[in-house]
Amino acid sequence: MAEVVAEVVAVIPFRQLNPKSRLSLFLNRKEREELAFFMLIDVLKTVFNSGVRDVVILLQSDEKIEEMQRKLKPAKLQVDTRDLNTAINDVLNDLINSSPVAVIVSDLPLLNEKILRKFLQEEGDVVIAPGRRGGTNMLLVRKPFRTSYHYGSFVKHVSTARFMNLKLKIFDSFFAGCDVDTPDDLLEVLLHAPDSNTGKFLKKLGFRVVLEKNPRLVRVLTG
């Protein structure tokens, strides 16, 4: 089955500027940009270790592109300032006739190599790992497809696959399902992936889990 994984090209969309706005009450812009970058590093490490053929990071701006290229190699960086879906669908169209394509969101610090390999080996024309709040955290396509990453992408991707008569598989994973948008999601990182780059960064910022009736997140002042 290793050959199946070695055919896949992974596409990771990444927003450098002012990401994770739903964490704005808890993290300033610089911290949110760093958090997003550490999450990308965690995902990238997992994706490379899984043994895929190539990784394309799809950037939404050319901000600090040389520095990004240096830090993220051997991933290929591609800048596309257009709407996210237009950008992803263009990459998908370019690749799909020669490789299966896995679109993986960049904020999955709980993802690990074992889960990702299982996902990439799943049968089907379209395989979807749902995220919370109706998202699509990982999408594997082996036939031409059109993505739709806003306004409840999970429901839309399921409909599109059915409409196009493609064999659809839902991939059931708690850890792949934890994308990071809210403070509750940060709690998941500290509970399940405290030693990831993301987890270490959150601890450095002073975030701690308090087990008090229900686990909750606090931020303490740090040095």
Place this chain on the structure above:
Amino acid sequence: MAEVVAEVVAVIPFRQLNPKSRLSLFLNRKEREELAFFMLIDVLKTVFNSGVRDVVILLQSDEKIEEMQRKLKPAKLQVDTRDLNTAINDVLNDLINSSPVAVIVSDLPLLNEKILRKFLQEEGDVVIAPGRRGGTNMLLVRKPFRTSYHYGSFVKHVSTARFMNLKLKIFDSFFAGCDVDTPDDLLEVLLHAPDSNTGKFLKKLGFRVVLEKNPRLVRVLTG
């Protein structure tokens, strides 16, 4: 592997009175009690269909016990008004020398038979399906064990298993990971299990999903 499942006794703790207090802003007490009951019915159906040997519903009060017994048969009802952990550990102690025991929380309307059977067939002395916010949504034990269901049960169950030198397996499931405590969790029910008893009840109450940038929940006036 069907024999493995047929040995298991499932224990489902259930709180009849004033459950799901974190939904109090959105649902009145009667609605929350009904919601909890519909979720129990969904879980119970899944558990019976999985083919386990017996199901014990562990009630925290004897309120309306005859009506409950009638509606929930063939499950065995057991009332224990003591602290939840004391009650669960007592049942566990009674059963563990003759059967593997699966403790399953009653608010998993996204759980299905296929996932549950896979869980019950998982190897290990202790198998844990994590829930959001540090919870333990399903716990399968094949050797004596002590549960600890408050204050971050996932972390505590993992520690206990390690301390007792038991073979531990983490069961990775998005759908088993969705227990229902918050309005965000209700959104998951309407997205992924709209035709469950729970989903139909929420729709009857007027809850709808609006796909507007990010999917969100609204409640419209009904009837």
